[in-house]
Amino acid sequence: MTFEIAASPARVAPEMxxxxxxxxxxxxxxxAALHAAKRGMKVIVIEKDSVARHSxxxxxxGVRRLGRHYAEVPLSQHSMQxxxxxxxxxxxxxxxxxxxxxxxxxxxxxxSGLRQRVSDLNDMGFTHEVILSPEEVRGYLPALTVPVAGxxxxxxxxxxxxxxxxxxxxxxxxxxxxxxxxxxxxxxxHRAGKIWQAITPEGIFRAPKLLVAAGAWxxxxxxxxxxxxxxxxxxxxxxxxxxxxxxxxxxxxAAGRPLSFKQMPNGTVVIGGGRRGRVDPGSNKxxxxxxxxxxxxxxxxxxxxxxxxxxxxxxxxGVEGRMPDDIPVLGPSARHEGLYYEFGFSAHGFQMGPGVGxxxxxxxxxxxxxxxxxxxxxxxxxx
Amino acid sequence: xxxxxxxxIDQGRVVTFSFEGQTVRACEGESVAAALTAAGIRDFRNxxxxxxxxxxxxxxGACFDCLVEIDGVPNRQACMTEVQEGMFVRRQAGAVEVKx
Amino acid sequence: MNTxxxxxxxxGAGPAGMAAAVEAAKAGLSVxxxxxxxxxxxxIYRNVETAGATRDKVLGPEYVAxxxxxxxxxxxxxxxxxxxLVWNIGTDMMVDYSLGGHSSxxxxxxxxxxxxxxxxxxxxxxxxLPGVTTVGALQILLKSAGLVQPDAVxxxxxxxxxxxxxxxxxxxxxxxxxxxNTPRGRVLEALKYVPRALRARSYLLKGLAMIRRVRRAGxxxxxxxxxxxxxxxxxxxxxxxxxxxKLHRIxxxxxxxxxxxxxxxxxxxxxxxxxxxxxxQKCFRPKLDDDGQSTAKGLYVAGDGGGxxxxxxxxxxxxLVALGIAGRMGHPVAADRIAxxxxxxxxxxxxxxxxETLYAPAPEILSPADDVTICRCEEITAGTxxxxxxxxxxxxxxxxxxxxxxxxxxxxxxxxxxxxxLIAETRKQSPQVTDYYRIRPPLKPLPLTELAAFEPAxxxxxxxxx
Numbered sequence: 001m002t003f004e005i006a007a008s009p010a011r012v013a014p015e016m017x018x019x020x021x022x023x024x025x026x027x028x029x030x031x032a033a034l035h036a037a038k039r040g041m042k043v044i045v046i047e048k049d050s051v052a053r054h055s056x057x058x059x060x061x062g063v064r065r066l067g068r069h070y071a072e073v074p075l076s077q078h079s080m081q082x083x084x085x086x087x088x089x090x091x092x093x094x095x096x097x098x099x100x101x102x103x104x105x106x107x108x109x110x111x112s113g114l115r116q117r118v119s120d121l122n123d124m125g126f127t128h129e130v131i132l133s134p135e136e137v138r139g140y141l142p143a144l145t146v147p148v149a150g151x152x153x154x155x156x157x158x159x160x161x162x163x164x165x166x167x168x169x170x171x172x173x174x175x176x177x178x179x180x181x182x183x184x185x186x187x188x189x190h191r192a193g194k195i196w197q198a199i200t201p202e203g204i205f206r207a208p209k210l211l212v213a214a215g216a217w218x219x220x221x222x223x224x225x226x227x228x229x230x231x232x233x234x235x236x237x238x239x240x241x242x243x244x245x246x247x248x249x250x251x252x253x254a255a256g257r258p259l260s261f262k263q264m265p266n267g268t269v270v271i272g273g274g275r276r277g278r279v280d281p282g283s284n285k286x287x288x289x290x291x292x293x294x295x296x297x298x299x300x301x302x303x304x305x306x307x308x309x310x311x312x313x314x315x316x317x318g319v320e321g322r323m324p325d326d327i328p329v330l331g332p333s334a335r336h337e338g339l340y341y342e343f344g345f346s347a348h349g350f351q352m353g354p355g356v357g358x359x360x361x362x363x364x365x366x367x368x369x370x371x372x373x374x375x376x377x378x379x380x381x382x383x
Numbered sequence: 384x385x386x387x388x389x390x391x392i393d394q395g396r397v398v399t400f401s402f403e404g405q406t407v408r409a410c411e412g413e414s415v416a417a418a419l420t421a422a423g424i425r426d427f428r429n430x431x432x433x434x435x436x437x438x439x440x441x442x443x444g445a446c447f448d449c450l451v452e453i454d455g456v457p458n459r460q461a462c463m464t465e466v467q468e469g470m471f472v473r474r475q476a477g478a479v480e481v482k483x
Numbered sequence: 484m485n486t487x488x489x490x491x492x493x494x495g496a497g498p499a500g501m502a503a504a505v506e507a508a509k510a511g512l513s514v515x516x517x518x519x520x521x522x523x524x525x526x527i528y529r530n531v532e533t534a535g536a537t538r539d540k541v542l543g544p545e546y547v548a549x550x551x552x553x554x555x556x557x558x559x560x561x562x563x564x565x566x567x568l569v570w571n572i573g574t575d576m577m578v579d580y581s582l583g584g585h586s587s588x589x590x591x592x593x594x595x596x597x598x599x600x601x602x603x604x605x606x607x608x609x610x611x612l613p614g615v616t617t618v619g620a621l622q623i624l625l626k627s628a629g630l631v632q633p634d635a636v637x638x639x640x641x642x643x644x645x646x647x648x649x650x651x652x653x654x655x656x657x658x659x660x661x662x663x664n665t666p667r668g669r670v671l672e673a674l675k676y677v678p679r680a681l682r683a684r685s686y687l688l689k690g691l692a693m694i695r696r697v698r699r700a701g702x703x704x705x706x707x708x709x710x711x712x713x714x715x716x717x718x719x720x721x722x723x724x725x726x727x728x729k730l731h732r733i734x735x736x737x738x739x740x741x742x743x744x745x746x747x748x749x750x751x752x753x754x755x756x757x758x759x760x761x762x763x764q765k766c767f768r769p770k771l772d773d774d775g776q777s778t779a780k781g782l783y784v785a786g787d788g789g790g791x792x793x794x795x796x797x798x799x800x801x802x803l804v805a806l807g808i809a810g811r812m813g814h815p816v817a818a819d820r821i822a823x824x825x826x827x828x829x830x831x832x833x834x835x836x837x838x839e840t841l842y843a844p845a846p847e848i849l850s851p852a853d854d855v856t857i858c859r860c861e862e863i864t865a866g867t868x869x870x871x872x873x874x875x876x877x878x879x880x881x882x883x884x885x886x887x888x889x890x891x892x893x894x895x896x897x898x899x900x901x902x903x904x905l906i907a908e909t910r911k912q913s914p915q916v917t918d919y920y921r922i923r924p925p926l927k928p929l930p931l932t933e934l935a936a937f938e939p940a941x942x943x944x945x946x947x948x949x
Contacts, residue, residue, distance in 0.1 A: 050877060057884060163884035171875060182877075242458060242892075242928060243431060278574070285755065288924055290571060290579050291588070291939035298935035311458055311928035313892060387736070389630040392654050393537040410628065412533060417628035425613040425718050425736075432862040436717050438613030440859075440897075442620035442627075443526055444519060444927075445601050445747075447860060447892040448611075458892070458928060462623075465521060 015179065018044040020364060021198055021207040023186050023221065024214035025049075026056035027162075027350060028342045030169035031357025032211055032364075033178045034089075039365040043178045044205055046198060048185040049284065052166035054215050056350065058318035060238050060260055060272035061162045062251055063351045065128055066101040066154040067117075069327050071375035072352070073126055078371065079355025080128075083158065086354065091175075092168040095161035097265065100140055100250040102132070103152040104303075110255040111149040118152065129154050143247045143306050152255070159251055159262050162350055169353075181205075189225060196338060209364055211340045216281045216321035218329070218343035227335050228381045229344070230324055235279035235286035235317040236272065236347045237293050241310040243267035248304070259299050269310060271300050274347060277317045286317040322346040330356065330376035331363070340364055341378055388423040400470035409466040416442060416449045416461035419472075427451050427461060428475035450475050489515045489562075491808055492578055492591035494569045494750060497525020498549065498794045499786025500597035501556040503801035508559040510809035510816055515589060516556075517567035517580055523553050525599055526619065527794045529626040538629055541654045545794075546626075552798065571924035572754060576781045577940065579924070586933050588940040593781050593808050596751060597801060600744035600787035603766070603844060604901040605639060606851040609713025610740065611859055614720075618741035622647045631656040632737040636722050638711060639741035640665045641842040642690060647739075649693045652700040660703045660733050662724055664742075664845045667707050673840040682833035705731065709847055713738055742844040745900060746788045752922035754779035760915035763839045764791055765849075766900060767919055774811075775804040783808070792832060799828040849904050857905065858898040860891020865905055872909040879903050879920050892928050895920045 020036050022029045025047030033043045047053075063083055065076045087093055105111035114131060121129055132151040137144065140153070174180060181202055188199040189210070196210040212218050219231025244267050251262040253273075260272035273296050278287040293315060300307045323329060323344040333339035342360050345352065363369040395410035402419060409418030416439050419427065426436035428450050440446040442462045449461040452473040461472075491507050493500045496518035507514045524531045528549030530538075539547050556563070564582060571579035576591045602617040609615065618637055624630040631651055635658045637644050648658050680687055698704065705726040714721040714732075721734045745766040751758065756777035758767045768790045775783045785804045786797035803824050810816040851857065853866025863886050876882045879889065879902050888902050889895040895902070899920050907917040 050881070052881075052884075161884075163881070167875075167881070167885070239934075240890075241931065285574075287574055288571065289573075290924070290934075290937060294934050294937035294939070297931045297937075301931050301935050308932050309457070310931050312925060312931055312934050313928045314890070314894070314923050315925065316923045387633045389624065389632045390656060391629050392541060392625075392631060393535055393629040395629075412530075413628035417624055417630060420624060421628065421630055427613075430611075430862060431860075435611065435862075436613050437611065438718075439616055439620060441602060441617050442623040443601075445893060445896040450892075456930075463519065 015044070016203050016205050018042045018179070018205070018207040020044075020209045020211060021046065021196060021205050022211045022213055023198065024212065024218070024343070025051040025170065025180060025182065026054060026213065026215050027052070027166045027169060027353030028345075028357055029211075029213035030166055030173055031353045032213060032342060032360045033357075034169055034173040034176070035358045035361030036364060037173060037176050037178050039361055041365055043173070044207070045173075045178060045180045046184050046186055046200060046205060047180065047182045048217070050182045051170045051180065052163050054284075055318050055320045056166040056353070057163040058316055059162045059350045060262070060270050061159045061350065062101070062260060062262070062272070063096065063158040063160050064101045064154070064251065064348070065157050065351065066152065067103055067253070068348070070120065070124065071327060071372070073121065073124065075355055075359060075371055076352055077126060077128065078359065079352050080157070082354035082358065083351070086165075090168040090172045092171070094165040094168045096158060096165065097160070098156055098158045099262070100153050100155045101157035101253070102137070102140060102250045103253040103255050104137060104144070105149045105151055105255045106146065107256065108149050114150070114152040114255060128156070140250050141248060141252065143304050145305055146303055157251065186221075189221070191336065194338065209338045209340070211342060211360065211364065213342040215343060216319045218321060218341065222329075222341065222378060225333070225336065225339065227333060227378050228383060229329055229378055230381060231321045231344050232324070233279045233281040234320050234322045234347065235277040236320055237275050237277045237288055237296075237315060237317040239271040239293065239296060239312045239315050241269040241271070241307070242313050244269060244306065244310055247306050254303070257299055258296070259303070261300055261304070268313070269307065271296055273299070279319055281319050284319060286319050288315045288317055320347050328376055329378050330360070331373040331378070334377065334379035334382070389421055391421065398466050398468050400466055400468065400472060402472045403474060411466070413466060414462050415451065415453065415464045415466055415470070415472060418466050419461065426474070429477055431477055434477060488590045488592055489513050490812060491593050491595060491805065492517065492576075492589060493595045493597055494518070495525060495597035495599060495786070496520070496523040496556065496563070496565070497527060497597060497599050497786060497797065498552060499599070499797040499801035500525070500595070501552050501801070502798035503595055503597060503785055503805040504561045505555045505559045506802045506805035507809060508561050510806065511814045512805070512809050512812065514561040515564065515591070516561055517564045517569050517578070519566065519568050521565050523556055523563070523565070524549060526623065528553065529623060534626070538626065541650055542626065543650065543653070549794070568927055569750075570926045570929055572750060572782070574754065574779070581929060581933060584933060585936065585938070586929065587938040590940055593783060595783045595785055595801070595804055596788055597784075597786050598747045598750060598788050599797070600791060601747045601896055603742045603745045604897050605740035605742045605848055606855045606857055606865070606901055607711045607713065607740075607848070608852070608855055609715060609719065611856055612713055612715045612717070612719045614715070614718045614736045615713055615738045615740065618644050618647050618739040619744075621739045622650065625650060625654070634659045634735045635737040635739055636660045636662060636733055636735045637739050637741070638662045638664065638722060640845070641741050641743045642838065643744070644741045645690065645693045645697060648697045648702065652697055652702070657697070657700045657702050659735055660705065661697070662705045662708045662711070662722065662726070662733070664708045664711060664847070665706070665842065666845055669841055669843070673837050676837035676840055680834045680837040682830055686834045711847065742848050743842055744787065744791055746790060747896070748899070748919065749894070749896065749922055749926050751777055751779070751782065751784060751788070752919065753924060753926065754782050756782060758919065760913060761790065763836065765843055766791075767914070774807040775800060792835065796828055796831045799824050799831065803828070850908055857901050858888040858891065860893050860898070861887040863888045868902060868905050869909045872906050877910070878917055879906055882906060883920060889920045894922060894926070
C-alpha cells in the first residue's frame with residue numbers, strides 16, 4: 001500500500017542545492033538537520049516515506065543511558081543533557097518525562113555483573129549509574145513481588161513520546177529553514193567532482209556533504225557506495241495495555257530476561273523487551289509474531305502481579321536496523337570525502353538522537369568533534 | 384421527564400443477576416447489555432478521560448462503550464456477554480479499579 | 484506432530500460466512516468457521532434460530548428466511564466455533580483466536596473475512612450521551628432480546644431506518660418520530676438510477692411498502708432536517724433540529740442514529756490489503772479480484788465487508804468465493820452453477836446506485852462542528868483534529884500518534900471513517916489520498932494473562948525474517 005503525502009507549502013521548497021543533504025527523516029536525520037541548521041548550514045532532508053514513519057515513530061520511547069555499550073556512554077550522556085532542555089530547544093514539550101531506569105538482578109551472579117559495570121563506568125568518569133539494594137528496589141518498585149538481589153539504576157533517565165518528539169525536531173528544523181522532501185526515495189547517488197548528487201523522482205539534489213541516516217535502509221546505501229555495512233532489518237515488538245491506576249514510576253528492565261516496561265502518565269503500560277517479529281524492509285512491513293510475543297506477557301505478569309488485571313490493547317513493531325555488534329555506524333565514510341553515516345542503532349537509538357545529531361552536525365560543519373567516534377566507524381566491517 | 388423503559392414483546396426463562404447490588408431479572412439468552420437496558424439502566428460506566436456517563440451505542444461489540452465489570456473482571460463488553468444466573472455486574476469507573 | 488492446515492477458515496457466521504461454509508463443505512474442503520456470537524446469523528439474522536413466533540412476526544419474512552440458511556450451515560459438517568474471537572491473522576494465514584478465555588492458533592490455507600458491515604459514524608452534538616444508540620442497536624435489542632423502546636426517535640436516513648421503524652410498528656410500539664436528514668435535491672439526483680434499479684424492482688416495491696406502513700401508523704416524519712443535536716445533561720433528553728423552516732425539539736430518552744453502513748475493514752487493513760475510496764458509497768473498500776481475493780494473498784472477502792450489497796448478495800458472494808477456492812484447490816465444481824450465481828448477483832446489485840445516491844450521508848454529518856466528539860474512546864473533538872492537521876499532521880496515523888484517536892479499544896471501528904474524512908476535508912484532498920488508520924493486532928483487547936498462556940500451533944518456526 002502506498003501512502004501519498006500531499007505537499008503543503010511549509011514543507012516543499014524549490015531549491016535542490018544545499019550545504020548538506022540528509023537521507024532519512026527519523027530522529028537522527030531530523031536532529032542532525034536541526035543542529036546543522038543551527039550551525040548555519042543549508043540543509044535538505046530527503047525521506048522516502050514520512051517523518052518518523054519507522055523506528056523513530058514507533059519505538060517504546062525509552063530515554064535510557066542505563067546499560068549501554070561503553071563506547072556509547074559518552075554520546076548518550078551528552079544526549080541526555082539535551083533531553084533535559086528539549087522543551088527550550090524545540091519550543092515543544094514533547095512528552096518527555098524524567099524517570100528512573102532500573103534493571104533488576106534476580107540473582108547474585110547477575111548483580112555482580114552489574115557491580116562490575118558500575119565500577120568500570122566510574123573509572124571512565126561516569127557516575128549516573130548506581131547499584132540499588134533490594135530495599136531500595138522495593139522503594140522504587142513496590143509492585144514488584146519477586147525477590148531481587150538488587151538492581152542497576154540510572155535515576156534521572158526517562159521516557160518520551162517517540163512520534164511527538166521526532167515530529168517536534170522536524171517542525172523546529174523546518175522553522176529554521178531546513179527543507180524536507182517526504183515521499184521521496186533516493187534512487188541513486190552520484191559524486192560529480194566534490195558534489196554529491198541524490199537522484200530522486202522529484203529531481204536531483206546536490207550538496208558537497210551527504211549524511212546517510214536512513215535507518216534500516218542505510219546499510220544498502222553504504223553498499224552501493226562501496227562500503228561494507230552488514231545491517232540487518234529487525235522488528236522489535238511492543239505491547240500497550242489498558243489503563244491501570246498508577247503503580248510504577250520507573251522504566252523497568254531485567255538483567256536476566258528480555259523485558260522493558262513502563263507505565264505512562266495516562267496509566268497505560270508499554271511493554272517492550274526486544275522479542276522480534278517478522279520484517280520485510282523492502283515493503284516497509286513488520287509483523288507481530290505472537291508465538292514469540294506471548295512470552296513478554298508472561299514475564300510481565302510474573303514479575304508484576306498487578307499486570308494480571310491488564311489487557312493487551314494493541315501491539316506493534318517497526319522496521320529497525322541492527323548491526324552485528326549491536327552498536328551503530330557513526331562518523332565519516334572510510335572511502336569518500338564529504339560522506340557521513342548515522343545509522344544501525346540496533347533497537348536503542350532513540351535516546352541518542354538529540355545528542356548524536358548534534359555531534360554529527362559538529363563533525364560535518366567543522367571537520368572534527370569532541371566525541372570519540374572511532375568504535376563506530378564503518379571501517380570496522382572491512383573484510 | 385424520566386425516559387420510559389423498553390417493553391418486552393415476549394418472555395423467556397428468567398435469569399437473575401446483580402447490578403451494583405440490585406437484583407436484575409433478565410431472560411435467558413440475552414446479553415447483559417440488553418438485560419440492563421430492559422431494567423431501565425442507561426449508564427454503564429464513566430468515560431476514561433472526562434468521567435462522562437456512557438451506555439450502549441452499537442450493541443454489536445464494535446464501539447466498546449458498554450464496558451462493565453463482570454464477576455470481578457473489568458472491560459467486559461456487556462453486549463457481547465450473555466447473562467448467567469448469579470453474575471455480579473458493576474459499573475466501570477474511569478479506566479479501571481484494580482483490586483489490591 | 485504436524486500443524487493441521489484448514490483449507491478454508493471463515494471469520495463470521497452471517498449470510499456470507501454461512502453460505503460459503505455450506506458450499507465449501509459440499510465441494511470437499513476442510514472448513515472452520517469462527518464467529519464471536521454464540522449462535523449463527525451475523526447481525527442481519529441475529530438469533531434467527533431461537534427467535535420464536537412473536538419475533539418472527541415482528542421482524543418479517545426476510546429475517547425468517549435466514550433460518551433455512553442457518554439450518555444448512557448447522558448440517559454442513561464444518562468445524563463451527565461460536566464464541567471464538569479472531570484477534571490476529573498472520574500474512575501466512577496463521578489465525579490467532581480466543582475461545583473460552585484461552586488463546587491459540589489455527590493454520591489456514593485460505594481465510595475468508597465475512598465480518599460484514601459497521602454503522603457509519605454519525606457524530607453530532609450530544610451523540611455520546613446514554614440513550615443515544617445506532618438504529619442497528621434498536622434492531623439488535625429486538626432480535627436478541629425482544630425489546631422495543633416506546634419513545635424512540637429515529638434520526639438519519641437509509642433503508643435500515645425504515646425497516647426498523649416498520650418492525651417497531653409491527654411490534655405495536657411505533658417510533659415517536661422519524662427525523663430524516665436527506666438533503667433536498669437528492670431524489671432528483673437519484674432519479675437517473677431508477678431505470679437500473681427497476682431490474683431489482685421487488686426490492687424497490689418492498690421498500691416503498693415499508694415506508695407506506697410506517698406512514699399509515701401515523702408516525703410523524705420530518706424531512707430534510709439539519710442542525711441536529713441531542714440535548715441532555717447525563718442522558719439523552721431531547722433531539723433538536725431544524726426542518727421545514729422551523730426549529731423543533733422532540734423529547735425522548737432514546738434517540739437512534741443511522742447514516743448507512745460501511746464495510747468492516749479491521750481484518751483487511753490488519754493484513755495490509757489495498758483499499759480504495761468508493762466515492763459513490765462514501766467509504767473505503769478492499770480491492771478484490773473476480774474471485775473475491777484481496778491483494779493480501781490468501782485473504783478473501785465476501786459480503787458487506789467488500790462493499791455494501793446486502794444479505795442476499797452476501798450469501799451469493801460467499802458461495803462464489805467458496806466455489807472458486809474449491810476449484811483452484813482441485814475439487815470439481817460446476818461452472819454453470821457459478822455462472823448462474825454471478826447473474827443473480829449482478830441483478831441484485833442493480834438497486835445499489837439508486838440507494839447510494841439517495842441515502843449518501845448528509846454534509847453536516849461528514850463535516851461536524853469543532854466541538855463534536857469524533858473519537859469516542861479517547862474523547863477527541865473535530866476541532867482538535869482539524870487543528871492538529873493544520874499544524875502539519877498529514878494523515879490519520881500521525882493524528883493517531885499525536886492525539887490518541889484510534890488508540891482506544893474500538894481501534895477506529897466507530898471513529899475511523901470520520902477521522903479520515905475530516906482530515907481529507909481539512910487538507911482539501913480525496914480520502915483516497917488521506918487513507919486510513921493502520922490496524923494492529925489484537926483486533927480486540929486481550930487479557931495479558933490469556934496472552935501469557937497463549938498456545939502456539941505446534942511446529943511453527945520461532946522467528947522468520949525475509
